[in-house]
Amino acid sequence: MTPRTFRKSAEKYPSRKYNGKNYCRYCGRELAGRKTSFCNYRCIADFLIHTDSTQFRNYIIARDAGICQLCGFGCAHNGIVHHIVSIANGGSEFDERNAILVCKQHHDELHSIESNKTKEKFKAMFGVTEHVVEHE
Secondary structure (H helix, E strand, C coil), X not given: CCCCCCCCHHHHCCCEEECCEEECCCCCCECCCCCCCCXXXXXXXXXXHCXXXXXXXXXXXXXXXXXXXXXXXXXCXXXXXXXXXXXXXXXXXXXXXXXEEECHHHHHHHCCCCCHHHHHHHHHHHCCCCCCCCCC
């Protein structure tokens, strides 16, 4: 298993100041007035979704309407955000295209060695073969 690497938000979204002008850390537009980091609330929200795990989880729950994407039952309170391509296998940690909401039962099955039925359903839905790092 490869070691997990984290990118600091300051490295991914650096403070942008060129020639005495400030630029938005998320979209890169020139900032007006006294603003020094973001141009509007949408850039702040998008920045937080891509750098804060709690905001990212809340976004995935809202996007998937609190429903497990494998069984179709509601799981907003105990749902788990599952990465389609695991982070250890090179999947992006904060990419919404690489995450789905699943119930605890299906998440446990996806990460267990014996659950071929759930893994086959997952493979049929997402076309991914190596999404789970087998635990030793």
